Structure formats: structure tokens, C-alpha cells
Amino acid sequence: MQVEKFILKNFTLIRVLIAILIGVCISIFLIFVISSVPGESLKYFFTGQLASKGRISNIFEMAAPMILCGVAIAIAFQAEQFNIGAEGAFFISAAVGTAFAVSTNLPPIIHIPMVLIVAGITGAAWGFIPGFLKAKLGASELVSSLMLNYVAYYLSLFLIRTYFRDKTAGFLVSLKLPEYLWFPQFIPGTRIHAGVVLAIVFAFAAYYFLYHTTSGLEIRLTGYNQKFARFGGINVVKVIILSQVMMGAIAGIGGMSEIMGIHHRFQWQISPGYGWDGVIVAIIGRNHPLLIILSSLFLAYLRVGGQVLNLMADVPSELVAVIQSAIILLVTAEAFLGKWKYKITRREAEREEREEAANEQPVG
DSSP states (O other), rough: OHHHHHHHTTHHHHHHHHHHHHHHHHHHHHHHHHOSSSSHHHHHHHHGGGSSSHHHHHHHHHHHHHHHHHHHHHHHTTOOOOTHHHHHHHHHHHHHHHHHHHHHOOOOHHHHHHHHHHHHHHHHHHHHHHHHHHHOOOOHHHHHHHHHHHHHHHHHHHHHHHHSSOTTTSSSOOOOOGGSSSSBBBBBSOOHHHHHHHHHHHHHHHHHHHHHHHHHHHHHHHHHHHHHHHHHHHHOOHHHHHHHHHHHHHHHHHHHHHIIIISOOOSSOOOOOHHHHHHHHHTTTTTTTHHHHHHHHHHHHHHHHHHHHHSSSSSSSTHHHHHHHHHHHHHHHHHTTHHHHHHHHHHHHHHHHHHHHHHHSSOO
């Protein structure tokens, strides 16, 4: 009986873990079908990430922007706002932050936080647009944020190409950031930088905000039931706009963090996709900031494994896309394991009824 109570209490987490396990089983099956040396391929896919310090560091480098974008998306999702504009906020904030960084000359102690603040404000402004349209005009945040991603992409490239392009480079990149703006890479032989720590700090801060502050409670209540929240005196318009502004700000800081930590200049010709990764890790992490850290590391581990597999064996790295698609489909499918939960709930209810009936019987 204790086992069934534990399952019901932690059903969402168990459901996600089972979905991940099924996704991994699918990958094993596909490797056996595709590869001529499946044993070697499986070894590369599941343990190749741990073969060197560089590969291990790649996991954390890749996970950092996923964490920031995942936390950003989770805040909007907690308010039941399906805003997928983190990709646009990430991209345009990196471009505007880079423009500010290379066009101003401030003392390092002021310049570093100011660059991040400018990026965060840019992302917040980008998130405000679909939030305002949804709160005031009832426009779909899904459609408006998706369309704004394209606006952010072309506007960013125009900004860099027209005003801040490094003309000595052979392709479209911005001027290089001054060295004092580069995030320190504190583990020799790796590219693990201060942005990784920043991402984890933001995840814990978001957890505290959502679960230990009044504004966080208002966001979650609005997500659970908007009509109930409005009846309870919550300013739903404010909550909708706040959640999407915070989403944009955190994603924007994530974009600039990637520039300051890895690239040291804006050099993306196409969208890097971290905003979409944020949607994936938020779904897998069930919109919980601390679980998003784990889901980001998990997805980064799979992707680095896919890269190793592609280099060392005869299996394409696109296998990872198949795995993550299977996991997302299972996690988001409400019917997945629904009958199992219903049966356990019913048995538990019947057991409690029997216990209550037994307690009500007169003694002797």
C-alpha cells in the first residue's frame, strides 16, 4: 500500500522517467537496426561523453543556455502562457548586447553587468509584446511569439551587418568584444565558463520566485485556473505580462551569456535553436526550475553522445532527435499511463473506504 501511495504522490516524475526509459530503449533498438557494430555504437553513445575532459565539458557548455531558456519558458508555461518566443529574445538580446558592448567604453566592473542588463532589458521588451497583445487584445501568444522570432532574426542580422560588422572577417560577424568582457573559463583545458554558474543561479532564483514569493504564487494560480485567480483578486493582466517579460529577460541574458562565454562576438548566421531546446527541457522538467537543470544536462548528454556516435561509428547523430521526439510525445500525451494511475487511485480509494467502514463498526 505504501508503494501505491508513493506512486500516486510522485506520478508525474515517474511518468517522465518511464518516458525517458522508453526513449532510450528506442535508441538501443535503432542502433541495433542501423549499425553494423551495435556493441561499439552503444558504447560510444552512452559512455563516449565521459572519455575525455573536453567531452564532459561540452555537456555543461551545451546545457547552460538550455537551462536559461528552459527556466524562461517554464515561467511563462507556469502561467499557462504558451509563449515560444525565447528563441527570438535569445537572438536579438545577444545582438543588441553585443552592439552595446563594442560601442561603449566603461570600467570593467560596470561594463560587464551593464552588458547583461542591456541584454535582459532587450529580451524583456521582446517578451512584453506578445504579453501585452494577449492581456489587452486577446491575441494568441503562440502565434505572436512565433512570428516575432522571425522579426528578431532579421532585425538582429540587419543591426550587425549594417553597424557593427567586422569588415576584416571573411563572413558576417560582429566586432569582437573586449577581452575583459569575456566570461572566465575556470577549468583548464575546457570551455566551461562563468555562464554555467550563472545559469544554475538563475534556475535556483526562479525556483525561489515561483514557490516562495507572492508574485510566483499568483503566476502559478493564474496558470491553474485563470477565472479562479481573477475571482480571488489577482490582477491577471499583470501576471500574464509579468510572466512573459520575465521569460524574455532570462532568455535574453542567456543569449548574451553565450556570446560572452563562448563566441566573444556575435557570429550566428542562423538561429542557434536554444530557445526551442528550452521548450523541450521545460516539458521534460515539468516546468520546475530545478528539474530543468537535470533535463538540460540529460539532453546535452544525449547530444554529445550523438556527436561522438556520428564521429566514431556508423550511426548518424540525428538519432538523438528521434529519442527526444519520442520522449516529448510520451511526456505530453495525457493518456500515457493514465489507466495505470486510474487503477491505482481506485484501489487506494476502495482500501480507504474499507478501513473507514471497519473503524465505524461497534466493538463487541
